[in-house]
Amino acid sequence: MKRILVLVVEDEQFLTRVLKDNLEAEGFMVDLAANGDEAIDHLHKNRPDLILLDILMPKRDGFFVLGEVRKNPEWKGLPVIVLSNLGGDTEIKKALEMGADNYFVKSQHPIEEVVQEVRNYLVGENKKEAKIGEVSS
């Protein structure tokens, strides 16, 4: 069985560590990207099954990645969950409008929940569907 790949896009080192550990404990494969460009790079090289996306990153930010993912028909149907500490309504709204499937404000959710949400999209009978179709960025 092919192992499910999750791409974690996050610049904070210890957070990526934490996410990786937790996800691998669930049995997922984890790819790491520290900024937008790296993320796109990984997308091209190793198409993941789901993206955990931070917003505030150096160089290109999460919105850029979102835009790219939704623009490219190759990555259609790819679930994107935004993980950010930006709690402002504007950012959340923007991310969702740009095609993010969900938005977690890190400090408000235990990692458990995040993991569970990933499972919802990737595991089991009633998988959640990613947002289909083009979303203009």
Add this chain to the structure above:
Amino acid sequence: MTIKKKVQFIALGVLLCIVAIAGVFVLRNLSVQVAEARLDKISSVVRGAANLYAISDRFISNPSTETSAQWQDEYQKITETLDSPSFEAYKDKEQFLQLRRHNNTIGALFIQMKNATGDTHLRARFSEQILHHTNEFVQDSAALASIIFTETEVIRRQTTVGFFISLEILFAIVVSFVVLMVRNVTNPLMKLTDVVLRMGKGDFSLRAPSRTKDEIGSLGAAFNEMEDKLQKRTKDLEEAKANDEKLLEDLNSRVAQLEDARKAMTNLFQDFEDERAQLMEAKAKDEALLENLGEGVMAVDKDKRIILVNRVAENLLGIQRENVLGKKYYEVFGNQDVEGKIVEEPNRPITKVLESGKKISTPVGPFAPYYYIRSDGTRFPVAITVTPVILGGETVGVIDIFRDVTREKEIEKLRIDFLALASHQLRTPLSGTKWLIETIRRGVTGEVSKKQQEYLEQIYQTNERMIALVYDMLDVLKIESGETAVKKKNFSPHELYNDLEVLTEPVIKKRGVIMRNVLPADSKISAFTDFDILKGILEEYISNAAEYTPDGKEIVFDAQEKDGSIVFSVKDNGIGVPKDEHDKIFQRFYRASNAKEFRPDGTGLGLYRASLLAEKINARLWIESDTGKGATFFASIPQTTN
């Protein structure tokens, strides 16, 4: 007959008299003259006759040629005299005839005598006869002379009488004239004078004589007419005079009144002058104040024309007072909204306040919804307060007080950016530690002993508290900075409750309390305010109630209409709030004494946040509670319709 005629008659009479008198006089004189001439002549005849006698006598004694010549001369003279026309009247008179006879006889005799020169005797007889006849002649002539003389006297006398009679007649005429004058002229005139004098005294009762059919009569009649007219005129004048006097009285009283008024006015004027001086002073102070206010002030009249602008306004807008006074304000400077769209004149605050008479002010803080555009086209954000000027119930103008809030906006932007950054920068490590701890606890990093789990639990909770604190602080800072805009809408308490249920589910579950509402199912209450802000307040209430209520107890949500407000309430059966701390619990970081005991890890910011939110929507917050007896938290909003 008119006086004129009478006078004419009299004049004529007088003239006739005079003529008569003259005539008589002349006649008299003539008669006298004639008589005297006659007398003269007869005297000369008498003398001549006497002479002749003498001569005759001489001749007789001495008949010389000389004497004869003398006698002839004398006799010639007498004859001539007798032939004179003076005796024309007597030529038939006997005496005169006799005289002539004598004369003739004498003459004849003389001639005979002369001729009888030789005969002395004859001569002597002739001489005797001549003497005799001459003597007769003398006597006759003397007699005639005396007759003539008497006649003359008679004539004289007669004519004198006639003269005097004429004179008398004249006199009578004159007298009658006088009488006439007196009767027909003088008397009436005197009467007239009387009338006039009486008239002069105001007595119009006497009538002028007017009955005679002459000039005096006409005069009298005319006079009477005049008298009547004058009487009437006098009466009119007297009436007029009476009126005038009354008028004068009125005028005088008026003048007195005016004089009083004038005095009052003068006093008033003096008062005004004093007031004016005071006002000038006040005005100067006001102007100084206005000029030195840190804010731009512009006053606009009801025709939307600028009537006042202070120096700060001039500087801010890049305009000059002289150039803009009287101009329509929207032609002088422009207005843009936050998005940079031009705000058209009907939507500009000044116009809106003019029309509505209600003040408009932009929110305090950097949330400036408007930009003013300078004369050079650049713009700057403004905080404005536009107030109507109401006089007698009518809006006669507005005053726009505005401030350039560029700096504030910048500062606020910095603050917001800082907040955003700070919140992110603080949350990131905190969420990191949260997940790290969680990861360990989950066993992902390996097995964890019981004791380790206990410690980890503590660390986790501490971390959670920090996160909560950071959140609350940043949230409060955000609300304080005024970034939250108020969006009003209509909603029912049910809607609100439903949202609250979802929102507070975690804390409710965590605390093991039960929440319910007691809203009537068909409640018609409709609230009109910012939904999210009110929700925020009530969420605080609910989580407060949950935090400080022991397990299993109830929290009851309600909403009631009361006195023009809608009152929301959250009732719990928790630890309550001591009465003396009811006001303080809404203060920043304040925790009630019993709350600190019950739960040491509260932030003290929840109710403070609620109070900030309440300010935004004009909500009133209060509490009813007592220690250990639970608490009911209230929030009321004014009941207004959209």
